[in-house]
Amino acid sequence: MPVRVRLPSAKSLPIRTRLTIWYLCVLGTVLLVFAAVTASVLYWQLSRQLTRFAIQDIETIEGLLFFDARGNLQQNEDYHNHAESRKILERLLEVISPDGTLLYRNWRLSTDRLGGAPFPAEGAGGYSPRTIHIRDGTPVLVVSRRHVMGGRPLIIRVGYRKDTVSAQIWQFLTASFTALPLALSLIAIFGFQVARRSLAPMVDMARLAEQITAENLDRRLPIANPGDEIGHLGRVINELLDRLDLAFAQLRRFTSDASHELRTPLAAIRSVGEVSLQGDRTSEQYRDTIGSMLEEVTRLTSLVENLLTISRADAGQIEPRFSVFSLRELVDEVVSLVEILAEEYEQKILVTGDSGTLVRGDRLLLRQALINVLHNATKYSPVGGKITIWTGVSGSDWATVRISDTGPGIAAEHRDKIFQRFYRVTEGRTRETGGSGLGLAIAQWSVLAQGGQITVENAGEGATFAIALPAYKS
């Protein structure tokens, strides 16, 4: 089966075809080499066997030769009446004198010769096996033996036609080459089936994967055998789909939440404007209307700014700028900024803990996170409540700020989601306390971006937010 594999185009063939071609090439080569080696070994063994026959034969013939009454050399042919092997019947026999005179040749040799004049030491001390060609071109294995009979030195030559050996080899090779295409075809069919069947799950996976778009990300690839490589690939792709699905869901929710948040102030602007134009108003009333509209514009602007911050953060456009600074100083700074909001509600802010902690991070980002979390704490603590801030090193090397309020705390089911964009614990929160719903999301991003972590738990009365960054050790 001649298969030509051109490498550049081979890459474009399906894997199952390529696998099959590879099987074929390898197995074909192996079979060819096997046949060649077997033929050589066979040839060598048959040749050796022939030589052995010839040697046995020549010793037998020594005993069968005799000079007849007229002094002519004869052979007792009767012996062959009970010949035990075909080989003996095929032998060619010639007896010459050392000077080359032909003394006897058997009928099978007829008028032919087994080589011409004897070469020096032919048949002396051994059998001098060699191959010659007789008149019709057939290669013949000839062995010689010196013999003395009735005081006369003789050289006995026995030859066997070697074409029988070649014929056997050819027979073997013919049989092999007849069987080879059959074997290769079987291998091709079988190999192709095996390859096709092992790759079938992948084909199924590909067919299904082609149909998965943003609209049906909930679909998963079928996994035939989770243990094998293809099953592994399928699992990996399914996990990838899980993550994509989640990301898409978040994005969809974010877009719809963002639209909703933008629509609320827009609706207010529109209504206020339309109502104001429905009748004549005093200039004082118009002033009030425009002011009210501008308030909503401010809200829209800050919402858009926050959305931009988040989208830039998502796009990785905000690179943290690291420096080493005192955690306590930053906390004090943030407290002095936000304190006045707490005072409005007669809340106390208490800062405790270690004041010498150094932290490596982005000061501006951390400041933003602290402001948002602290602002959140003042919003949820009751009038006269207390906000406790602890700074120091927790665990082995986390510089930590813990901000505990005396608010209602956050129920377990909300704790994971509280950092999500626009997530609100209670739907009915007024915008007065509600803010944009992005403060904690931005805080979380700010902390994560500099390799820190932010967590929330209920400890004691209210909620405790913990922001931890790698501590700086000089």
Place this chain on the structure above:
Amino acid sequence: MRILVIEDERKLATAIKDGLESDDYSVAIAYTGEDGFYLLCKQAFDLAILDIMLPGRDGFEILASLREQGVKIPILLLTAKDTLEDRVRGLDTGADDYLVKPFAFPELLARVRALLRRGVVPAKLRSRLADLQIDILERSVKRGDSVIELTAKEFEILEYLFIHQGRVVSREMLARDVWKDTARQTPLDNVIDVHINHLRRKIDEPFKPKLLQTVRGLGFVLREDSR
């Protein structure tokens, strides 16, 4: 003072023109960069307000060509893009100041005033409005005969309001100039409001007339009459 506004968004251009004119500037508008460039080369202006996102040649190109032509008047860039690179690029190209859309109008006025003065005029050491007096050196405030105790922040706010006396000061301006905070955020707006309330309680509540007024949707203003 003549100001050229180069802005393709007609509504915004007209609003800026009206706003500046009501502050007694004389204003011309160019709707394309090419027109603006031509006008600035042919006529004398004291200041130009240049939008970056213009059809055809954008604000950066116009700015660069103007500076190449030797036009030296102060130029205030307007843009919707609030990225540091844009800001740096604008100032590198030769802009004198930079304002991100949407901006508060008082802020634009303040920047224009600052650019035309070329730097902030040092506040007078002593100022008064009606019977409210501020002494920068002594850091003291009096209303009539009564001395008013202010916190450091309250004093800074009042000082800032005195500098911009009679004009609206937006929360953005206070955040930037008094709090030195570039990243403005909701909590800070609340903080500013509370400080203003405290300040008002001290300098206005027991007295007449009310001097520290809130202009709804805009900001605060220190003035005697209540227009």
